[in-house]
Amino acid sequence: MTSVTNGISPSSPGEGDPQWARTIIGVLKTYNIRFLNLVPDAIGERLLRVARGDPAFEILPLTREEEGVGVVCGQAVGGARGVLLMPTSGLGNSLNALASLAIPYRIPLPMIIGFRGDLGEFNAAQVPMGQATTAVLAALNIPAFTLTREDEVERVTDGALKLAYANEGPVALLVSTQLAGWKNEK
Amino acid sequence: MIDHLEATRYLVNRLTDELVVASLGNAKYALFQSGDRALNFYLWNSMGMACSMGLGMAMARPERRVIILDGDGALLMNLGSLATEAMRNPPNLIHIVWDNRQYQLTGGQPTSTAYRTDLARVAEGAGIANVVRVESLSAYQRAIDKAFSQPGPWFIHALVEAATTHVRPPKSPTFIKHRFMTELGVSH
Numbered sequence: 001m002t003s004v005t006n007g008i009s010p011s012s013p014g015e016g017d018p019q020w021a022r023t024i025i026g027v028l029k030t031y032n033i034r035f036l037n038l039v040p041d042a043i044g045e046r047l048l049r050v051a052r053g054d055p056a057f058e059i060l061p062l063t064r065e066e067e068g069v070g071v072v073c074g075q076a077v078g079g080a081r082g083v084l085l086m087p088t089s090g091l092g093n094s095l096n097a098l099a100s101l102a103i104p105y106r107i108p109l110p111m112i113i114g115f116r117g118d119l120g121e122f123n124a125a126q127v128p129m130g131q132a133t134t135a136v137l138a139a140l141n142i143p144a145f146t147l148t149r150e151d152e153v154e155r156v157t158d159g160a161l162k163l164a165y166a167n168e169g170p171v172a173l174l175v176s177t178q179l180a181g182w183k184n185e186k
Numbered sequence: 187m188i189d190h191l192e193a194t195r196y197l198v199n200r201l202t203d204e205l206v207v208a209s210l211g212n213a214k215y216a217l218f219q220s221g222d223r224a225l226n227f228y229l230w231n232s233m234g235m236a237c238s239m240g241l242g243m244a245m246a247r248p249e250r251r252v253i254i255l256d257g258d259g260a261l262l263m264n265l266g267s268l269a270t271e272a273m274r275n276p277p278n279l280i281h282i283v284w285d286n287r288q289y290q291l292t293g294g295q296p297t298s299t300a301y302r303t304d305l306a307r308v309a310e311g312a313g314i315a316n317v318v319r320v321e322s323l324s325a326y327q328r329a330i331d332k333a334f335s336q337p338g339p340w341f342i343h344a345l346v347e348a349a350t351t352h353v354r355p356p357k358s359p360t361f362i363k364h365r366f367m368t369e370l371g372v373s374h
């Protein structure tokens with residue numbers, strides 16, 4: 001089983017891992033977060049590179065982000081902590097589960113969202129969901145925090161997780177392209 | 187054809203400390219009518235999420251058996267979850283689908299299982315280790331007995347008669363959650 005969930009490594013940890021990714025993973029550990037549930041995106045992959053091989057984490061790849069809302073909620077009521085890693089498109093795929101499960105049942109659900117469809121985007125088909133992200137989160141009353149500078153990553157991540165567990169609800173951490181960079185493609 | 191309530195009662199009579207998550211629709215009504223308990227997690231909406239939630243529970247509590255009670259319509263909304271379930275391969279998971287071949291709650295419109303879709307074959311194709319399709323109560327009972335005595339994951343596809351009930355489980359989502367977590371002795 002481990003060979004399937006953790007063994008397929010498109011890339012492995014190394015010197016090239018950005019500091020922000022190492023910082024986020026470090027803060028997740030201080031909150032005893034064990035499960036990283038995800039549909040891949042380029043930004044989330046930077047976090048996974050750091051987490052792979054660290055026995056503190058178990059990685060669960062999903063077929064669709066909405067599944068991840070259900071999975072994190074099941075982990076939470078079972079007494080274990082998980083997060084959902086996904087791109088902004090994945091937030092679109094998750095909405096009804098957030099609105100009907102995590103929010104009304106009051107389940108802590110940290111979401112780390114790679115911000116596609118914003119500064120530096122080459123793909124027009126990413127832009128509408130990206131630009132709607134903040135408004136969609138606000139419409140559901142989900143607190144959202146954008147990481148833009150290296151020196152704020154630790155404090156904001158820590159504060160967002162603290163809020164999620166205190167308030168028992170979803171919280172979004174948006175990893176911006178100012179922080180993570182964007183694709184070279186034109 | 188299997189009587190849904192009778193089949194649910196057979197399961198509930200066997201339960202001790204299992205975690206049970208029941209889908210919106212008749213799955214949760216029949217579970218409540220067969221026996222309310224703190225470790226029943228009732229979904230009031232979130233169509234398709236029972237199976238994903240059950241997988242999460244099974245990951246969090248590998249020492250406990252977790253039972254998912256699903257509907258055909260709800261599972262069809264989240265078929266990808268079967269692939270995730272198969273990949274993770276949790277030995278403590280039993281996934282039961284009550285297939286009445288319709289969206290009973292919204293007026294009995296036929297689901298695709300009323301035509302050509304066979305959910306047991308979908309589950310097999312997804313890679314779930316133990317898949318059983320049952321059409322009689324006795325075959326269903328044998329499948330349950332086996333699933334309770336041998337490691338899973340199990341997928342039990344039960345063809346049931348369409349029926350409903352007017353008995354309703356607790357409606358407060360936070361009550362359902364707190365009662366469940368208190369019984370399990372865990373917190374966030």
Ligand SMILES: Cc1ncc(C[n+]2csc(CCOP(=O)(O)OP(=O)(O)O)c2C)c(N)n1
Pocket residue numbers: 096209210211212213231232233256257258259260261286288289290291292297
């Ligand atoms: C996302 C979503 N779409 C549609 C509905 C409406 N709805 C509520 S129950 C239901 C039928 C569920 O069918 P099934 O899972 O087969 O259970 P049954 O009603 O047959 O017991 C539907 C379509 C909903 N609640 N959520």
